[in-house]
Amino acid sequence: MRPRVVVNVAMSADGKLSTRERRQVRISGSVDFARVDALKASSDAVMVGIGTVLADDPSLTVKSDANRQVRTAAGKSVNPARVVVDSSARIPLAASVLHKGEGQRIVAVSERADPARVAALEPLATVIVAGRDVVDLTVLLDRLGALGIRQLMVEGGGTLIASLFAAGLVDEYYTFVGNIIIGGKDAPTPADGDGWIHESAFTRLELVEAERMEAGILLHWHVVRR
Numbered sequence: 001m002r003p004r005v006v007v008n009v010a011m012s013a014d015g016k017l018s019t020r021e022r023r024q025v026r027i028s029g030s031v032d033f034a035r036v037d038a039l040k041a042s043s044d045a046v047m048v049g050i051g052t053v054l055a056d057d058p059s060l061t062v063k064s065d066a067n068r069q070v071r072t073a074a075g076k077s078v079n080p081a082r083v084v085v086d087s088s089a090r091i092p093l094a095a096s097v098l099h100k101g102e103g104q105r106i107v108a109v110s111e112r113a114d115p116a117r118v119a120a121l122e123p124l125a126t127v128i129v130a131g132r133d134v135v136d137l138t139v140l141l142d143r144l145g146a147l148g149i150r151q152l153m154v155e156g157g158g159t160l161i162a163s164l165f166a167a168g169l170v171d172e173y174y175t176f177v178g179n180i181i182i183g184g185k186d187a188p189t190p191a192d193g194d195g196w197i198h199e200s201a202f203t204r205l206e207l208v209e210a211e212r213m214e215a216g217i218l219l220h221w222h223v224v225r226r
């Protein structure tokens with residue numbers, strides 16, 4: 001069974017995820033951080049693209065002790081499995097996600113990944129090969145489902161999220177919209193990639209909730225199945 005996919009991003013009031021140099025920006029506040037931590041803690045896995053690992057070096061761990069305790073009390077590992085989508089196994093071997101915190105790590109690569117890089121990764125992470133040139137996300141999600149992952153949280157970035165929308169794999173979409181303008185036509189947005197030309201290819205959303213939160217607004221959407 002394929003996991004339920006929950007995408008979560010924070011964007012500026014002009015729809016940017018970071019600066020044009022892909023520098024991480026604090027867009028939301030502590031209330032949203034706590035919500036995101038709880039969402040992560042309630043997920044079986046959290047996934048990012050290699051672009052996010054290279055730009056931000058996130059650990060993707062659960063931060064609050066209370067959330068960690070809820071997981072361990074339920075017999076789960078402190079952190080959800082952490083998944084990096086990385087066709088050619090470019091991930092630095094010193095990346096925080098490969099070292100910080102307990103729990104399973106998965107790096108998804110394609111068949112074009114250099115076998116020597118894959119071999120170097122294997123002591124640090126489970127390597128899943130899916131797809132010929134880029135990671136085939138449908139195949140990957142089927143493999144994650146087979147590992148028992150029921151809820152997959154996706155933390156970005158925009159290139160990975162666009163591919164997940166294109167493949168019809170997203171179920172829920174949370175966007176925190178913060179009170180800053182970052183600007184820049186080349187700054188990342190929640191669904192980068194090439195975009196869609198025909199309206200029939202647009203992803204349709206149903207608004208579940210709009211909640212005023214600190215200096216911004218949290219939008220919760222469901223994806224309408226075609």
Ligand SMILES: NC(=O)c1ccc[n+]([C@@H]2O[C@H](COP(=O)([O-])OP(=O)(O)OC[C@H]3O[C@@H](n4cnc5c(N)ncnc54)[C@H](OP(=O)(O)O)[C@@H]3O)[C@@H](O)[C@H]2O)c1
Nearest residue numbers: 009010018022049051052086087135156157158159160163
């Ligand atoms: N504000 C937020 O909530 C938030 C959250 C996360 C990230 N960010 C920001 O977003 C930026 C990074 O985003 P990004 O778009 O550059 O990178 P990304 O989406 O994290 O990763 C994209 C990369 O994933 C790999 N990939 C492999 N298979 C893929 C597939 N089927 N579809 C799509 N990608 C695939 C590709 O590299 P290979 O071909 O080499 O595998 C691709 O270039 C950073 O600036 C970061 O700070 C912001």
